[in-house]
Amino acid sequence: MKRQFGKWLLLVGIFIFGILGLARPASAASDTSLARVKAKGTLVMGTSPNYPPYEFQINQHGQSKIVGMDVEIGKQIAKDLGVKLVIKKLSFDSLLPALTTGKVDMILSGMSPTPARRKNVDFTDIYYTEGESILINKTDGAKYKTKANLAGQKVAAETGTLQYNLIKQQMPNAQLTGMSSAANLILALKTHKVAAVVKGTASATAYAKNDPSLMAINGHFKTSSAQAGNAIALKKGSPSLKNAINRSLTKIKKHHWIEQRYLKTAGKYLKVNTADTSMWHYRGYFLKGLQYTLLIAVVGIIGGSLLGLLLALLRFSTIAPLRWLATAYVEFVRGTPLMVQIMFVYFGIGIIVDVSALNAGMIAIVLNSGAYLSEIIRGGIQSVDSGQTEAAASLGLSKSATMRYVVLPQTLRIIWPSLGNQFINLIKDTSMVSIIGVTELIYQLGIVQADTYRGVAPIGIAMVIYFVICWLLTRLLSYYERRINRGQQQFN
Structure with a gap:
């Protein structure tokens, strides 16, 4: 079985490298x-x-x-x-x-x-062409007048940018901190998580002009002509x-x-x-983010449940290749981060089929949640007393009928609390799709932060929205759990 499992992993690897190979640049002649x-x-x-x-x-x-x-x-x-x-x-x-x-x-x-x-x-x-400036809190203006004064302090920049490399090369005594967005950088600066942020002069000046608590100083960084x-x-x-x-x-x-x-x-x-930087003024942003978050969550719950059920049943299949394939899929998905899976669906599979960011995000969420839900369902099926299947067989029920009318209803009652936890986690996991530009709640949060120069208030609004969604879902799941338990008691 180990050899067969290795073959499936090898096929997955060949598939991945095959897709990556399609991304080779075209020649100038064509x-x-x-x-x-x-x-x-x-x-x-x-x-x-x-x-x-x-x-x-x-x-x-x-x-x-x-x-x-x-x-x-x-x-x-x-x-x-x-x-x-x-x-x-x-x-x-x-x-x-x-x-x-x-x-x-x-x-x-x-x-x-x-x-x-x-x-x-x-x-x-x-x-x-512009220079590079250093953003600091205005209250630190007397302390940090040049980049040399920031020795031993945390200095931040967006990862993958020129500013990030300049800190690394020309501020060796500073503690380099990388972040994924400009909004997070400014929030970290204003909450004193970092002492300074390095940005292009035009952007740094814009922030300083629109936020009275910040100021920009000349970084005096040296850049080569190749990258200036x-x-x-x-x-x-x-x-x-x-x-x-x-x-x-x-x-x-x-x-x-x-x-x-x-x-x-x-x-x-x-x-x-x-x-007008009030959160009410930006309510449309949060409402749009909420709509996409709910859409992705609903698709993820329904699609993931169906895929999870299919994978769980395949794990019990008497056909060995199907059983091995389901096992390999579950292990592979559970062994890789969701964020990587989202990027692979959008950028990798997108080479073959043009997939929009929203569709790619929903596909990745379904594929990921299906793997986790399959294990919950499989565990529930195994928890059903074997005497139930024996009794069904004695009544002349086929294996498929036994699974449909006897095993799965009891499985649902057993796994319901675990399903609820997974559904709530799935709602929070929808935030991952913001990395490919899906305008869900976290993406809109970042936009509001960048637009209003306010860091904490948008986060608070997003937290409240997520809490309300999860609280309502918890109440709904609890209601159906009570109904399932009452039905079971009446049956007994």
Whole structure:
């Protein structure tokens, strides 16, 4: 059996590496990047909209809108190409995988063309150059005047960014802390979890201007010409698209539109956000996040239960390959993190079939919960007294009828409390899909933090919403548990 189990694991490994192999960059000779964009009529821009003034979201007249300097640049590029700009929201860490797997046509998100990134993607010409600043609490202004004063202190930056590497290289005596979003960085700074945050000067200045408790100081970091400034990332082997975008960037720089138009437009939008930072003003964001959270949870509970039942029954199958396959699946899923599974479904399987972020998130949740629920169901089936099946057989019931009418009803009563716990955990697990840009509750929480420059209040609102959902589900499960127990007592 061990040899057969090893074969199934080997097949899984071959499948994974086969998918990864499909992501190899196209050769320059077969470059159709520009033609493909024009043929479909859209230019898909990947961005992480929590980095003002480059890209951020505003709540204007009750509607969510992505704005910023990079968005204006993207609009001009799309106009020059004669196509429509489509903006796809992702976490910053997910942008490069989205580009290499074809989910987006370009990354326009204040990204620096570091040597490490150039190994995997192509970059256009630099479109904007700025220095690096250090954000600190205004109360620490007398203490931290230069980066040398931060020796021994916790200094943070977004993971995977130029600023993260600069801290590592040029502030060796500081305690480097990496975080996944700009909103978390600012929250950590304001709650004194870190002493300073390193950001691009434009973004740091925006935060300092809109939050009176913060101030920005010059970081005096040294950057090489190869990585200074920001550029647009493109998939490897896209020279035609790269050349077309470079022509647009040349025109933008020639007319000084970034300084004279785009940054001023971003500044006006920043004032929209700070005009009303109450959580009631952003209720639409939380309601939208709640809708997606509930949708994913319901699909996960129903789909996961059906898949779990199927896997549990396969574990009892007399057909050995089916039994081994179900065992291998359950062990593999339970042995890998849910976040990795979500990214694999979206970026890996998405290479073969174009799966939207929402559908990918729901598929991953179903596949993950099915594995855990199968073990709960299997344990419940094994807990049913063997005398029940013997009695059913003596009455002439077939194995399938015995399972359907005798074993499974008793199994449901046995496993109901465990099912309830798993369902509640599943609701909280829906927060994981925010990494691929699904606008569920946690994703919206991050947007509200970035827009309002308030860290704790949005977290409190999200906690209350999750608690209410889980409390209501607990009450519902308890109600049906009592009904099941009453029915069993009447039967006895």
